[in-house]
Amino acid sequence: MCGIVGAVASRNVVSTLIEGLSRLEYRGYDSAGVAVLSGGNIERVRAVGRVAAMTEKALEVNLSGQVGIGHTRWATHGGVTESNAHPHVSKGELAVVHNGIIENHNEQRDKLMQLGYEFTSQTDTEVIAHLIHFYHNQGLALLSATKMAVAELTGAFAISVISVKEPEHMITARQGCPLLIGLGENENFIASDVSAVLSVTRKVIYLEDGDVADIRRDGVTIFGSNGNTVERKIHMSDVSLASMELGPYAHFMQKEIHEQPKALTDTIEALIDDNRFSPVLFGDAASEIFSQVDSILILAAGTSYYAALTAKYWLESIAKIPTNVEIASEYRYRQSVPNPRQLIVTISQSGETLDTMEALKHAKSLGQHYSLSICNVQESAIPRASKLVFYTRAGAEIGVASTKAFTTQLVALFTLAATLAKQRGMLNDAQEQGYLTALRQLGGSVQHALNLEPQIREWAKAFADKHHALFLGRGIHYPIALEGALKLKEISYIHAEAYPAGELKHGPLALVDSDMPVVVIAPNDTLLEKVKSNMQEVKARGGELFVFADDDSHFAESECVHVIRTPRHVGVLSPILHTIPVQLLAYHVALIKGTDVDKPRNLAKSVTVE
Template sequence: MCGIVGAIAGRDVVPVLVEGLKRLEYRGYDSSGIAVLEPGTVRRVRRTGRVVEMEAVAAQKGVHGQLGIGHTRWATHGGVTEANAHPHISAGVALVHNGIIENHEQQRERLLGLGYTFESQTDTEVIAHLIHHHLRHGSADLLAALQAAVKELTGAYALAVMSADEPERLVVARMGCPLLVGLGEGENFVASDVSAILQATRRVIFLEEGDTAELTRNGVRVFGPDNAPVQRAQHLSDVSLASLELGPYRHFMQKEIHEQPRALADTIDAVINAGSFDPSLFGADAEAILAGIEGVKILACGTSFYAGSTAKYWIESIAGLPCDVEIASEYRYREAFANPKHLVVTISQSGETLDTMEALKYAKSLGHRHTLSICNVQESAIPRASELVCYTRAGAEIGVASTKAFTTQLAALFQLTVVLGKLHGKVNAEQEADYLEQLRQLPGSVQHALNLEPQIVAWAERFAGKANALFLGRGLHYPIALEGALKLKEITYIHAEAYPAGELKHGPLALVDEAMPVVVIAPNDSLLEKVKSNMQEVRARGGELFVFADQDSNFAASEGVHVIRTPRHAGVLSPIVHTIPVQLLAYHAALARGTDVDKPRNLAKSVTVE
């Protein structure tokens, strides 16, 4: 979703801003812009489309400055137009904004009555005028005006603000949307994502809810929600620039699919090295907390929800605990029952997913006492708000369609399952050793699945001309069918649905004909014979089957039935292995259709608004 970068330095910051915006492109956007301070005035360049188009115009116009802000916008209030693009300006006050201001209409009416005119349809322009209004009526300086203005806003925001009248400072504010400060030597930075400023510094401060801050060339001051000075810890980011480079791959999604053996190995490394599933994986106090819980509630969105749906099967069958999985955006708006003895597990790649964060807050307000976050980004908001944490080790994920984040979430959830099983007397030493061995073999099994890519390319070319597709799975693999359908529609724009294979006769079979490809996840497990029966229902209606089966399953290709064999059955970890081919199918079908794989239309990587 929208991205922010800002800088104050003794050098031209335009290259820093442009490079930062390019690093933020993965979040999803439809316009971009920068504003820099020149003596006594603000110069601004905005364009719809890609950052490179805005960069070319800035270079043509000779835009330079030592203080500046930049933004990539994903349209919410108002269409995709240059007038709606950020930065927005009010009489020398320029700002960029992530988030949504819920009371913008009331503030707009008030500001119109005060004589302000509006050039855009956005909620952001309201903030610019409001800050300017406070500068004119009592606020001592830009920081004080920002602090006064945000107290009149309802909603979520990350803000970076500068003024032509105060060329020595950049001021920022955060509420509900991520924002961090980068610390340099004689220069300082602000960004919504650390990737935007890695070119300049690795030392960062993560602002907390309600914080404001002032950045000058020589220092940073942070203020808490009551505007009193506070100290926030410095962190050294371990994100590498190499992880943000495309390398030999055509797209980040392809790169990230192929990084999964390493990402999984890194995620399970602590368990493998320890030779056991130790509760300390989740925090120093995890053993006492996890031993006392009586059930699990998982809250997540999108792909992370499918990871949680898979974990439900594991937790109930292996750990012997009831598990409930809910879409975070639904849970937060219903009257839910809270059991304080249930563990609330939130799953988020970015750790900033707004619906998941708000669902976590709601769960706490209902009386849930024990919380655990599974996340890929250290020090992000959701882990900081959770009692226990498990960080996946996927590394930076740039492609909007999640791949390695999903499989590492599954690996983390499996580790949690076995820990719970041990603590609740459901997993003995022999079973633990067996699960450990399955986990040890997992990266190799995933690599074998990646080796199927040439066969999957041939399938993908057949999918390119289709308008619809159906994915089927049963038991543990039904959520993988859901994930496969999601991947296909996300990046190819082919309409795809997923069903438990046993539900075919209860409605979806009406859709099946010779034009409807049906993808089947068919591992060699206890449900294989049931799945074969469901496949016969498809063939009887003329449907064409594309089956991912295990190497050791007794399954043959025939007319209208195409089969690709994944490695031998991976036991309870089979869903992770079977995820790889459905990712590859979506990726290569998107290539064949010529869509923008890494930046699919209308979507964003980090969803920080409702």
């Protein structure tokens, strides 16, 4: 959600800024802009729409400068207009880019208007520009002015600011939103995502909450929340530029769906190499912490929430440990009963999801200090705030609709369930080896599921002119039905809902007619006969059924019952396998409808605002 890039160099940085913004397009945005210091002035170009539209305008005016900032905006305060696009400029002397939300912007706006500042946008960001300018204009250096200003801001933000009065550097600050520094040779960079700086450096520093940094060509100085200089660890990013290229695929979502066999295999590599479920997979302190916990609370949002719902079945059936799952944005705003022996598990692809981060902080404030993060991004905020961490190895995920990040989260959560079961004496050696064998075979089973794409492509034609769809599942496959419905509405804009199949007769059956396709997740498990009965309820009302069944489920096709058989039932890991067909269905329906598959409207990849 939104993207920031900045550069200080001895060369023209405009092309670097534009390339960085292009790399950030996957995060979701609706306008883009760049501002540079040039000849004692701030030169700015902004445009509604894609980075390409802004780039064209920058080329027309031959934009050039050695210090600059750029931004892709996802509208929150104010509509999608050029005047609301970043960077925002104050008095022609200072420019700011900003991710996040300033909660006290109305109060600050009123104060600044009384001081004579005129506002040309509806954004909360313009408040930051004018506030920093006010202090800068009082004679404070840009660094001090920025520190004074951010101390008055309430909310979450990552900002970068440049000034014509101090053209040799930029100042950047972080509170609640991701921001990093890229280190080069006689040039340095800032960005909200490492992908934006990979073309110029792999050496990065991740800023922490409360940090303010002075970025110059020849060095970087970071000040912690106490105002003193601090040293932050330098990391060598292992994200490859190749992973961010489409290659032979039409869309990143298609590419990432097909990368799942490798992503799953990479994620379980350490586990398989060790040939056992060991607490050390989750951190050096895991064995001690796991021995202390008596229950689990999983906090997550969006697709990660559905992974958590699936994990509840595994944790309670395999490890026999009581597990609750909560939507992160709801948990922190209700009265809950804290349990200091409860393990708080947070799930986030980016590791920067603000709702989940704040939920973790809330849990810790209640005295719940046993925490585990499951995340796909090294050294992101949520893992750094957790005692234990399991990094999935999905690789860069560019498509807004999560695919391989979701299935690798499921593998991580299954590993957690098996590890806890073993430590609690609930898993014998034969069961452990059975689970390890199933994990080893998972990549191949997923590849077989991907081979169903031609059949699913044909099914998609039946959905393209529909306005609604229903997804049904039972037991551990109900969360997969939820995920399937989410994927369809995310990228095809078809309204879709998911229900436990047994709930049909309690209301949703009223919706069923020949115009509402009903997708059924029907593995060959203990609930199969129950699912078949639920399907008869749909068929009797004239509904058309699209059934994803295991090869050995013995379903008969008919005029209104269409069946695609996935590979044979893979037991406890079946939810992972059945995720693949619903991803492919959503993708091909969206293709037929002509929507923007990788950048669906109104959505963002990394949600760093409430």
